[in-house]
Amino acid sequence: MTTVLAIDQGTSGTKAVVVAADGKILSLAEQPVRPHYLDGSGVEQDPQELLDSVLATGRAAVARSGALVDIVTIANQGETVLAWDPDTGKPLSNMIVWQDRRAEAICASLAGFKEDFAKRTGLVLDPYFSAPKQAWIRKNVTREGVVTTSDSWLVHHLTGEFVTDVSTASRSLTTDLDSTEWDRELLERFGLGGERLPRILPSDAIAGTTTAFGGMMAVGGLIVDQQAALLAEDCLQPGEAKCTFGTGAFLLANTGSSAARSTAGLAASVAWTVRGQPTYCFDGQVYTAASAVRWLQDMGFINHAAELDVIAAADSGGVLSVPAFAGLAAPWWRPEAKASLTGMSLSTGPAHVVLAVLQGIAAQVAELGTLIATDTGRPLQRLRVDGGLTQSRVLMQAVADLMQIEIDVYPSQHATALGAAALARMALEPSRTLQDAIVPWKPNTVYEPKWSGDQATEFRTRWTSAVHATR
Incomplete structure (x- = not known):
């Protein structure tokens, strides 16, 4: 042992x-x-x-x-x-x-x-x-x-x-x-x-x-x-996916033992190789998640990340954010893109901006989910999530609303470490299987969509227009 x-x-x-x-x-x-x-x-x-x-x-x-x-x-x-x-x-x-x-x-x-x-x-x-x-x-x-x-x-x-x-x-x-x-x-x-x-x-x-x-x-x-977190969250079957909300947000989906290539602008790479057998994954990246929240903090909109849900408005008042502080990854791959805030008026306040940034992060994750569905030929049924920003109920609800699927929150803040620990066990114990090496878990919170499909489509259409307007 x-x-x-x-x-x-x-x-x-x-x-x-x-x-x-x-x-x-x-x-x-x-x-x-x-x-x-x-x-x-x-x-x-x-x-x-x-x-x-x-x-x-x-x-x-x-x-x-x-x-x-x-x-x-x-x-x-x-x-x-x-x-x-x-x-x-x-x-x-x-x-x-x-x-x-x-x-x-x-x-x-x-x-x-x-x-x-x-x-x-x-x-x-x-x-x-x-x-x-x-x-x-x-x-x-x-x-x-x-x-x-x-x-x-x-x-x-x-x-x-x-x-x-x-x-x-x-x-x-x-x-x-x-x-x-x-x-x-x-x-x-x-x-x-x-x-x-x-x-x-x-x-x-x-x-x-x-x-x-x-x-x-x-x-x-x-x-x-990121691959360690995919493993910890028991995404062992093709089509199972997770998103880690850390400095950036990273959505990975298991694609099985064949090295498929993306037709939708995602990256394809090795998830892990154990017992001589590689497992592959598609992944998409949101370059700024917690780092976008840090920008909110640096600008004085919040004092610390724990205030996100307290300060975020119930409605953004028409404000849209494309939080491309380090460019845009899939499907745009625009390293030169800059962050934007649009739709502001004299009535716009910090609460609207905070919600807009969180919705902007969620919208990018939703776009990645659509790309995964395009490449795998089947929509995601649910998404497993981990990372510090999963503590924001506003952000997680926005992800559920825009993706129109259930979101399972991993019960530990240590998914990456636990995934790596599973591989360490495999390294020292030749008789272990991968499934046996993973710590069993159940989600501590499940978010279900509150928006209708029409609401999600309308928001994503407006947000995508804002992306195209960024320079």
């Missing part, structure tokens, strides 16, 4: 939980990390701050649990990258965060290969993914060392190994979706053909060992944060 230290290293914070063999959370430690938003669409983080947060939260969680931990797992941001010295582990650049848009020109220069990238990788040619940002570092920051996603650097500091996991590699634009191996021709297109590349591990592999958190512990079960 396996006790796991599961570390969720996210954009806004690092969380470490110790999970007992029966799935009970024995301890929790958290530490905020704050990205730096720069002029010119840059978003960076201090690598040392991230590493320190991983070590501090992990050690605190182990100490508080009083348990003997068998294995450490890390869920990572997916598309955040840096350059670093593989001999010393010293960072040679800041972390370039997944929200960073400075590689737009690199993607534009490769526009003639757009269809080929989609065919081979399942991804849209966009700065969101890791390879364009890696190429940007090589062009603008340093040619020294290696340039990888954040997980490789963190795991190297823990184990000395040079690895990544298959779900993270599939978010790069340089991995063949069918073979789940690096594609040398695609690497060459980004000027990365001569780079030293981490070894790609399946999701149930042991990467190495570490003593960073006390005694000797295995390190394994590595995965991207």
Whole structure:
């Protein structure tokens, strides 16, 4: 029976939980990390701050649990990258965060290969993914060392190994979706053909060992944060979907064991690979969710996120928000898009703006749900949700109203960590099945649509017009 230290290293914070063999959370430690938003669409983080947060939260969680931990797992941001010295582990650049848009020109220069990238990788040619940002570092920051996603650097500091996991590699634009191996021709297109590349591990592999958190512990079960949440929420069958409401909002749907490509502008990637069998997913992104709420806070509309439901108006008074503070992803893929507020009058107040921003987030999620239905050939029957913003009843009701389906709220704020813990169990216990490794759960709240279908259609039509008007 396996006790796991599961570390969720996210954009806004690092969380470490110790999970007992029966799935009970024995301890929790958290530490905020704050990205730096720069002029010119840059978003960076201090690598040392991230590493320190991983070590501090992990050690605190182990100490508080009083348990003997068998294995450490890390869920990572997916598309955040840096350059670093593989001999010393010293960072040679800041972390370039997944929200960073400075590689737009690199993607534009490769526009003639757009269809080929989609065919081979399942991804849209966009700065969101890791390879364009890696190429940007090589062009603008340093040619020294290696340039990888954040997980490789963190795991190297823990184990000395040079690895990544298959779900993270599939978010790069340089991995063949069918073979789940690096594609040398695609690497060459980004000027990365001569780079030293981490070894790609399946999701149930042991990467190495570490003593960073006390005694000797295995390190394994590595995965991207969003795929970890998909697993924790028991989305094991094709068509089952979840949406995580964190810094951004990310809707993922299981597409089974075949590597399907999206015809609707979604990304297709590896969800996980266990026991030699890959499972794939479609995913769509809302780049700003909690970060849009943080904008409301910075502008003085609210003091903190807990006030959202108190301050939000019952009706927006005709105000519409397109919260594209970091551009628009699927289906528009418009990195240059800017946020907008329209329909305001002299009677518009903070309450209307707060509701409009929440409805704008919900409207983007609803659009992603429609794309999932287009690609899979069947509408979503219900949506499982997790993340800090699920505590906003106004936002969750808006999602139910606009999607016209029931919304099941995951009962723990630790879905990502629990999903990674399931894979860690798989890594240490060869006889376990994936279903058996997941902690059983029931929703703590279910939201049903209150709007009619006509109301939802009318709002989404007006909101889509507002999207088309953004610049």
